[in-house]
Amino acid sequence: MNDNPQGILMGAVRAVAIFGGIMTLAPMLVMAERRICAAIQNRVGPNRVGPMGLLQPLADVIKLLFKEEIIPDRADRTLFSLAPLLAFAPAAISFVAIPVGRDLQVADLNVGVLYVLAITSLGVYGISFGGWASNSKYSLLGGIRSSAQIISYEIAMGLAIVSVLMISGNIHLGSIVEWQAENGWIIFYQPLAFIIFLVAAFAENNRLPFDMAECESELVGGFHTEYTGMKFGMFFLGEYIAMIVMSSLLVTLFLGGWDPVFFDLPEGAAGTAISVLCFTVKLLAVLFLYIWVRWTLPRFRYDQLMKLGWKAFVPLALLNIVLTGIVVSLLTETG
Amino acid sequence: MTEENKNKPERPRRSWSFLLYLPAVAKGLFNTLLHILKLKGHKTFTVQYPEKRQEVRPGFRGEHRLKVDELGREKCVACLMCQTVCPSNCIDIVAEEAPWEDRDKRPKIFEIDMLRCIYCGMCEEACPCDAIELTEKLYTVSTSRAEMIYDKEKLLSN
Numbered sequence: 425m426n427d428n429p430q431g432i433l434m435g436a437v438r439a440v441a442i443f444g445g446i447m448t449l450a451p452m453l454v455m456a457e458r459r460i461c462a463a464i465q466n467r468v469g470p471n472r473v474g475p476m477g478l479l480q481p482l483a484d485v486i487k488l489l490f491k492e493e494i495i496p497d498r499a500d501r502t503l504f505s506l507a508p509l510l511a512f513a514p515a516a517i518s519f520v521a522i523p524v525g526r527d528l529q530v531a532d533l534n535v536g537v538l539y540v541l542a543i544t545s546l547g548v549y550g551i552s553f554g555g556w557a558s559n560s561k562y563s564l565l566g567g568i569r570s571s572a573q574i575i576s577y578e579i580a581m582g583l584a585i586v587s588v589l590m591i592s593g594n595i596h597l598g599s600i601v602e603w604q605a606e607n608g609w610i611i612f613y614q615p616l617a618f619i620i621f622l623v624a625a626f627a628e629n630n631r632l633p634f635d636m637a638e639c640e641s642e643l644v645g646g647f648h649t650e651y652t653g654m655k656f657g658m659f660f661l662g663e664y665i666a667m668i669v670m671s672s673l674l675v676t677l678f679l680g681g682w683d684p685v686f687f688d689l690p691e692g693a694a695g696t697a698i699s700v701l702c703f704t705v706k707l708l709a710v711l712f713l714y715i716w717v718r719w720t721l722p723r724f725r726y727d728q729l730m731k732l733g734w735k736a737f738v739p740l741a742l743l744n745i746v747l748t749g750i751v752v753s754l755l756t757e758t759g
Numbered sequence: 760m761t762e763e764n765k766n767k768p769e770r771p772r773r774s775w776s777f778l779l780y781l782p783a784v785a786k787g788l789f790n791t792l793l794h795i796l797k798l799k800g801h802k803t804f805t806v807q808y809p810e811k812r813q814e815v816r817p818g819f820r821g822e823h824r825l826k827v828d829e830l831g832r833e834k835c836v837a838c839l840m841c842q843t844v845c846p847s848n849c850i851d852i853v854a855e856e857a858p859w860e861d862r863d864k865r866p867k868i869f870e871i872d873m874l875r876c877i878y879c880g881m882c883e884e885a886c887p888c889d890a891i892e893l894t895e896k897l898y899t900v901s902t903s904r905a906e907m908i909y910d911k912e913k914l915l916s917n
């Protein structure tokens with residue numbers, strides 16, 4: 425893309441800023457999760473470390489860093505150490521294609537949607553390798569469940585996205601947002617696809633009500649039962665970053681990305697700043713929904729999960745595509 | 760060939776809207792939102808411990824106290840009833856002759872091992888002289904095991 429040194433420098437600055445942003449957001453999200461969950465359960469939550477407990481995430485990370493790393497006997501040492509990285513890295517690098525503001529992303533990819541989908545799917549390797557390498561039945565079951573779940577819901581998710589692409593007529597994330605800025609948010613055109621995508625995103629991130637991979641009451645900790653210290657921390661952080669990526673994708677595809685609904689963005693840097701702000705607000709709202717749902721709904725049973733994925737969402741998504749296709753072709757023919 | 764299982768429980772009929780799940784989900788979300796916003800009389804139950812302390816209900820059974828009478832003498836007559844009844848065997852009494860006219864004995868040593876006590880209150884009920892009672896003190900703390908054996912002075916001053 426940019427071959428001149430200045431362009432490369434600007435790219436580097438953008439990369440650092442955006443990654444710095446999500447790496448700060450992830451621990452804050454953990455904090456927010458604990459406080460919101462506490463509020464839902466009529467508790468207070470962590471409020472001692474720093475003002476209003478805001479330094480709690482820092483304390484947690486320091487604790488994790490200083491914890492002893494234990495590798496179980498007869499575990500596959502290479503895979504065991506590799507797995508947290510494999511869970512963490514895809515989540516982080518898939519964020520590069522997300523337009524966080526007007527013309528502002530780390531890498532402006534023509535096939536943004538495909539890229540994000542492809543890379544986030546790699547996260548499942550981390551989970552299944554972790555489960556396999558731990559040499560523990562709980563980890564193994566957790567890993568197996570989660571790979572099956574992620575693969576199933578990926579289909580529904582992909583199909584839901586297809587109908588979005590049909591409407592906006594583009595696969596470049598920036599252009600999809602621009603289309604929405606002109607014609608209105610896609611959620612109003614595709615409510616069904618939105619719901620399917622939302623639920624599939626919960627499932628992809630192994631969040632409640634679909635946290636089959638962890639499932640504390642059945643599988644101890646699921647795939648990360650045997651992990652300690654910063655390796656566990658990587659899984660944990662990766663999970664939250666994956667959540668941020670999925671929410672960003674949701675905001676970009678359905679909620680108008682950086683588009684501030686009520687007014688047009690001014691030209692220049694001020695407009696970019698406002699667009700970033702809009703994106704952040706929407707992102708935080710979706711993340712709040714994630715947390716809110718987690719502390720409201722009980723966990724699905726495994727067979728219910730699969731049934732919902734294959735028997736409800738895949739056919740619905742297909743139906744949605746057919747309907748969208750008919751409507752789009754009728755409109756383009758007449759108009 | 761296949762016989763109908765007569766004991767098979769009937770499946771509950773579920774309406775179409777129930778099977779959509781979404782209405783129920785929305786209801787649940789609304790409910791938890793009320794909890795977050797603390798509407799509808801929800802309140803936070805947490806007590807911020809070192810700054811605030813939980814109120815003790817009347818009748819709470821905490822540390823023991825040996826009572827004294829109007830003349831400032833301990834009421835206990837060392838009858839050993841409490842020691843006998845104590846289910847965890849944590850009261851240790853050594854009697855001596857009382858210097859007063861109205862009773863024969865008084866305790867020379869009266870020790871309760873607070874680490875063994877289960878705060879059942881049997882001692883209080885067994886005492887014929889109403890000499891021992893459980894107070895509402897609940898912070899039984901010390902830095903060593905030896906300190907947890909309360910002697911007569913400690914119990915009298917409790």
Ligand code: SF4
Binds near residue numbers: 882
């Ligand atoms: S409260 Fe119960 S256990 Fe404790 S000293 Fe009295 S009788 Fe024994």
Ligand code: SF4
Binds near residue numbers: 838839841882
């Ligand atoms: S039962 Fe009462 S009077 Fe008897 S030894 Fe115990 S405290 Fe003293």
